Amino acid sequence: MSGIASLQMVDGALRSVDKVQSYITIGMEDIIEVSLDLAEMATEGDDTEGQLLDLKEMMQDYAMMEHDLQQYVKTVKQVKGQVQKLSIDEQMDIEVPDLIEKALNEAQGSSDKAVSHTKIDELKEKLWQYKNAGETMVRSANEVTEDEDVVMTQCEVSTKCPITKCEMVDPVTNKHCQHTYEKTAIMQMLRNRKNALCPVSGCGNKTPLDKTDLVDNRQLKRLINQRNK
Ligand SMILES: [Zn+2]
Numbered sequence: 001m002s003g004i005a006s007l008q009m010v011d012g013a014l015r016s017v018d019k020v021q022s023y024i025t026i027g028m029e030d031i032i033e034v035s036l037d038l039a040e041m042a043t044e045g046d047d048t049e050g051q052l053l054d055l056k057e058m059m060q061d062y063a064m065m066e067h068d069l070q071q072y073v074k075t076v077k078q079v080k081g082q083v084q085k086l087s088i089d090e091q092m093d094i095e096v097p098d099l100i101e102k103a104l105n106e107a108q109g110s111s112d113k114a115v116s117h118t119k120i121d122e123l124k125e126k127l128w129q130y131k132n133a134g135e136t137m138v139r140s141a142n143e144v145t146e147d148e149d150v151v152m153t154q155c156e157v158s159t160k161c162p163i164t165k166c167e168m169v170d171p172v173t174n175k176h177c178q179h180t181y182e183k184t185a186i187m188q189m190l191r192n193r194k195n196a197l198c199p200v201s202g203c204g205n206k207t208p209l210d211k212t213d214l215v216d217n218r219q220l221k222r223l224i225n226q227r228n229k
Contacts, residue, residue, distance in 0.1 A: 006096030010080055017073055024066050028119040031059050035123060039130050040222055056123065063117035075103045130222060159224050161185055162200045171221055172214040174198055177205035180217055187211075 035055050042048040079099045083091060161168045161182035170183035179200045186209070189196055195208040207213070 007080060007083060007091075010076055010096060010100075014073060014076060017069060020069060021066065024062050024069070025119075028059060028062050028117075031055050031062070032119070032123050032126060036126060036130060036218075036222065039127060040225060052127070056120075059117075059120050059123055060115070063115045063120055066117065067115045071107055072104065075107050076100055079103055130226070159220065159227070163189065168220070168224060171217040171224070173217040173220075174205065174209070175213045175215060176207045177203050179203055179205070180220060183214075183216075186214060 035052055038048055038051055038055070079096065083094065083096060083099070086094070159168055159171075160166060161171075162179065163181050163185040166182070168180070168182045171180045172183045172186060173180045177198050177200070179198050181199070186199075189199065190209055190211060197203070197208060198205045
C-alpha cells in the first residue's frame, strides 16, 4: 500500500479512537456509580471492601487503556506529520504502519507504567466522603468555596423537605434554583397547581415548576440513608 493510502487509513483510525475514548470515560463513570451504590448497600460482614478493591483495579485498567490510547494517538500524529513533510515520491516508498509500530515501541519502552487519572482521584474522594458522611459530603454537593461564611451555610444544608417539613426520603433538586424537596410532595404540588413556582420562601427563581427540571439528588439521598443507619 502506498504511503498516501496509509495516511487516509490513519485518519480513519484516529476517528475511531475518539469513540473508544468516550467508552472509557463512560466506563469509569459507571464504576464510580457502582462503587457508591455498593458502599451504600454495605452491611456488616459482607465483602464490600473486596468488591470495592476489584472496582478500583478496573478503574486502574481503564486509566491504563486511556494512557495507551493517548500514547497511540500522539505517536500516530507524529508519524503523520513526518510523512506529510516528505515529497509524494518519497511517500510512495514508505510503509506508514511500520513507521507507527516502530515509534510506538520506542515510546512504550520509555514510559513508566504508573498511571494517575482524575477519575481515580474522584472515586477515592467520593468513597472517602461517603465513609466520612457529614459536613464534607454536603459541602461537596455544593460548590466548595474558600469563603468561610458560605461554607458555614452549606454545612447546614437541610435534609428536611421545605414543603412537608419532614425528613426527606427521595430528595429531588430544582435545576433552576438548586432547592431540594421531597419527590412525592413536589409532584403532588405539580399536579394540583398550574405554573406553581418553587415553594421555598424568598426563592428568586421565577421559572414555573416542571417535572423535567427536577433531578434526583443521589448524594443527599446517600447522606440521609447514612444518617438513618
Ligand atoms: Zn427555589
